[in-house]
Amino acid sequence: MNAYIISIGDELLIGQTINTNAAYIGERLSDNNITIKKVAAIADDEKAILDEFKIAYETCEIVLVSGGLGPTHDDITRTCVVKFFETELIENAEVLENIEMLFKKRNRKVTELNKAQALVPKISTPIMNPRGTAPGMWIDKDDKFFVVMPGVPYEMKGMMEDFVIPSLTESLKNSGIVIQRRILQTTGIPESTLAERLGNIDELLQGSQLAFLPSIGGVKLRITTQAKSEEEANSRLTEIEQKIRAKAGRFIFGKDNDSLETVVAKLLTERDLKIATAESCTGGLIADTLTNISGSSNYFERGIVSYSNASKVELLRVDEDAIAEHGAVSLEVAMQMAAGIKATSGSDIGIAVTGIMGPTGATTEKPVGLVYIGYCDDNVCTVKKFVFGNERLLNKQRTLYAALDMVRKQLLGISLDA
Numbered sequence: 001m002n003a004y005i006i007s008i009g010d011e012l013l014i015g016q017t018i019n020t021n022a023a024y025i026g027e028r029l030s031d032n033n034i035t036i037k038k039v040a041a042i043a044d045d046e047k048a049i050l051d052e053f054k055i056a057y058e059t060c061e062i063v064l065v066s067g068g069l070g071p072t073h074d075d076i077t078r079t080c081v082v083k084f085f086e087t088e089l090i091e092n093a094e095v096l097e098n099i100e101m102l103f104k105k106r107n108r109k110v111t112e113l114n115k116a117q118a119l120v121p122k123i124s125t126p127i128m129n130p131r132g133t134a135p136g137m138w139i140d141k142d143d144k145f146f147v148v149m150p151g152v153p154y155e156m157k158g159m160m161e162d163f164v165i166p167s168l169t170e171s172l173k174n175s176g177i178v179i180q181r182r183i184l185q186t187t188g189i190p191e192s193t194l195a196e197r198l199g200n201i202d203e204l205l206q207g208s209q210l211a212f213l214p215s216i217g218g219v220k221l222r223i224t225t226q227a228k229s230e231e232e233a234n235s236r237l238t239e240i241e242q243k244i245r246a247k248a249g250r251f252i253f254g255k256d257n258d259s260l261e262t263v264v265a266k267l268l269t270e271r272d273l274k275i276a277t278a279e280s281c282t283g284g285l286i287a288d289t290l291t292n293i294s295g296s297s298n299y300f301e302r303g304i305v306s307y308s309n310a311s312k313v314e315l316l317r318v319d320e321d322a323i324a325e326h327g328a329v330s331l332e333v334a335m336q337m338a339a340g341i342k343a344t345s346g347s348d349i350g351i352a353v354t355g356i357m358g359p360t361g362a363t364t365e366k367p368v369g370l371v372y373i374g375y376c377d378d379n380v381c382t383v384k385k386f387v388f389g390n391e392r393l394l395n396k397q398r399t400l401y402a403a404l405d406m407v408r409k410q411l412l413g414i415s416l417d418a
Contacts, residue, residue, distance in 0.1 A: 001034055001035070001060075001061040001062055001168075001172065001177075001179075002034075002035050002036075002037045002059070002060040002061055002062065003029050003034050003035065003036050003037065003060055003061075003062040003063070003064060004036075004037055004038050004040070004055075004056035004059065004060040004062070004063045004064070005022050005025050005026060005029075005036060005038070005039045005040070005064050006039075006040050006041075006042060006049075006052055006053075006056060006063065006064070006065045006066075007019050007021055007022050007039070007040070007041045007042070007065075007066055007067055007151070008041075008042050008043075008044065008049060008065065008066070008067035008068040008077055008151065009041075009042075009043075009044060009067045009068065009151055010043050010044050010074075012041045012067075013041055013043055019041055020153060021066045021067070021151065021153055021156055022039045022041070022066075024153070024156075024157060024160070025064055025066070025156075025160065026039060028160055028165055029062075029064075029168075030181070032165060032168065032169050032172075033172070033178075033179035033180055033181055033224075034062065034168065034172070034179070035179070035224070037059065037060050038056075038059075038060075040052055040056075044068060044074050044075075044076060046076055046079070046080055046083075049068075049076070049077065049080040050080055050083060050084055053065075053080065053081075053084045054084070057084075057144065057146065060144075061143070061144050061145065062144070062145045062147070062168065063144070063145070063146045063147065064147045064149070064164070065077065065146075065147065065148045065149065066148075066149045066150065066151050066156050067150070067151030068080075068151065069117075069134035069135075069136075069148065069149075069150045069151070070134060070150075070151075071111075071113040071114055071116065071117055071133070071134075072113070077148060078119075078120075078121070078137075078148075081121050081124070081137060081139075081146075081148060082121050085121065085123050085139065085141070085146075087121045087122045087123040087124075088121070088122050089119040089120065089121060089122070090119065090120065090121075090122045091118050091119055091120075092118055092119075092120050092126050092135070093118075094126065094128065095117070095118040095120060095126050095128070095135045096115065096118035098128060098129065098130065098133075098135075099114055099115065099117060099118060099133045102130075102132070102133060114133050117133050117134050117135070118135075120135060120137060121137060121139070123139055123141065124137040124138060124139045124148075125137075125138040125139075125140070126138075127147075127149070127159050127163050127164070128162075128163075129150065129155055129158070129159065130158070131152075131154060131155045131158050132150060132152060132155040134150045134155070136148055136149045136150065136159045136163070136164075138163070138164075138167065145167075145168065145171065147164055149164070176228065177226055177227075177228070178226065178227050178228065178229055178230050178232070178233045179224065179225070179226050179233070180224070180225055180227070180230065180233035180234060180236075180237055181222060181223065181224045181225075181237075182222075182223045182237045182241060182255065182256065183220050183221065183222050183223075183255060183256050183257075184220070184221040184223070184241060184244060184245075184252050184254075184255055185218060185220055185252065185253055185254040185255065185256075185258050185259075185260075186218045186219045186220070186221065186248065186251040186252050186253070187217055187218030187219075187251065187253055187260055187401055187405050188218065188251055188401075188402065188405050189218075189219065189248065189251040190219075191212050191214045191219050194212070194219055194221075194248060194251070195212065197247050197248045198244060198247055198248065199247065204240065204243055204244070205223075205240060206236075206240075207225075208223060208224060208225035208226075208236060208237075208240060209223070209224040209225070210222070210223055210224075210240075211224070216394060216397045216398060216401070217260060217397070217401045218251075218253075218260075218401065221244065223237055223240050223241065223244075225237055225240070250409070250414050250415075253405065253408055260401060260404045260405065260408070261289050261290060261292065261293060261404060262293060263408060264290070264404050264407050264408050264411075265290065265293045265295075265296065265299060267407075267408065267411045267412070268298075268299035268349075268407075268411070269295070269298050269299050271411065273299060273348040273349060273411075274299060274300070274301040274345075274346075274347040274348050274349070275290070275299060275300060275301065275347055275348065275349040275350075275351060275407065276300075276301040276302045276303065276304075276341045276342065276344075276345035276347040276349070276350050276351075277290070277302075277303040277304070277341065277350075277351050277352070278303075278304050278306055278315075278316055278337045278338065278340065278341035278350065278351070278352040278353075279303065279304070279305050279306070279352070279353050280305075280306055280307055280312070280328065280337070280352075280353060280354040280355070281329075281353055281354055281355040281356070281357050281371065281395075281396070281399060282353050282396050282399050282400060282403075283305055283307065283396070284303060284305045285396055285397075285399075285400050286303070286351065286353065286400055286403055286404070287300070287303025287305075289400060289404070290303075290404075291303075301345045301346070301347040302341075302345050302347075304316065304341060306337065309323050309328055312328065312333065312336075312337060312340075315340075315344070316336065316337050316340030316341055316344065316352075317336070317339075317340040317343065317344065318333055318336040318337060318340060319336060322336060327366065328354055329354050329355055329356055329366055329370060329371075329372065330354070330372060331372055331383045331385065333354055333372070334352055334353070334354050334372035334373060334374035334383045335374050335376075335381055335382075335383045336374075337350075337352035337354060337374055338350040338351060338352040338374030338375055338376035338381060338383070339374075339376045339381055340352075341376075342376045342377070348377060348378065349375070349376070349377045349407065349410075350374075350375070350376040350377075351373070351374070351375055351376075351403055351406070351407055352373070352374040352375075352376075353371060353372070353373050353374075353399050353403055354371070354372050354374075355369075355370055355371030355372060355386075355395070355399060356368055356369065356370050356371075357369075357392045357395045357396060358390055358391070358392050358395060359390065359392060367387065368389075368390050368395075369386075369387050369388035369389050369390060369395055370385075370386075370387055371385070371386045371387075371388060371395070371398075371399050371402070372384070372385055372386075373386065373399070373402055373403050373406055375406050375407065375410055377410065380410070382416065384402075384406060384416055386398075386399070386402055
């Protein structure tokens, strides 16, 4: 089934309010294997709302609307629903009772405006709202579902979790069509290069779908397939996954909601290894990320932010002559930093980064974005050179992911030159 998400409110269009509702609804629908075809933000204008309702209803089986259900004059969504479906408003006793109970708890008097919120379209099934006064609307018509919810985020989320998602998933089960998705998490390879590695996409997918979702940390590959049963859908997903791994497996670090740091943490824990970090250009970002995970004391020994040259010499045993000859941002210094943090901490692995984050500090030979990452364990000490972009904060993030991936590859025996 395809879904169309409509968010109503002038405040969304002028940037006064960020449209988190659409993001949340889209994520929850995707989690339940429902395809989102379009997301629209509409002003509090009757014609605009009715026009969007028409487009959505004609193109998708599921329409989810949020916003414009309040008691004031500019809340016109309910009126638009009545006009669109050519129905009428009727009072719902259960909704009215819910409104009266809420006001009683708050020791407030129910106003006529609030009582009017108990009027719901005759064609709809009210969605109860224990968190507020405005009920939602569930309309099942023409083998389609038209759902309207309040714009208040926690009220909308409550309806989604309590009623909408369970109702939609039950309907999907009865449709005889199963839609399944699987995400493969990659890092260390650009989107275009990854696409080239995979080759003929149509041949790879055989009717299924593949989306490339790039971010700073890497590219997510989202595979979507339809089948008559979960078993058949999962079998197709596994077949496609195996084909992708055969072409780009060394860049795949996890699936679905895995993060690179949790994967590295798991590898370190399983091998009973301790890691220590020496960071110059990232200012402690790697240590911070590794210790965001519960139980990080099992694998993280210490982290040193050796920003100055003096700290590199004093804390990491870097040779002053190496800095003088090659510069703080160099292969030689990164190697000594990694070896130094391993030795001084007594850990199994030392990881070190030094680079030029920008926008200042660059030279002709050493541009902004130049980074050296050193890795040292009991068997090998190595350094890899990277050249990222011109944005300082993005460069810090890219260095973080490159360092974590370097650890991952070393632990799995994957060549760093891959």
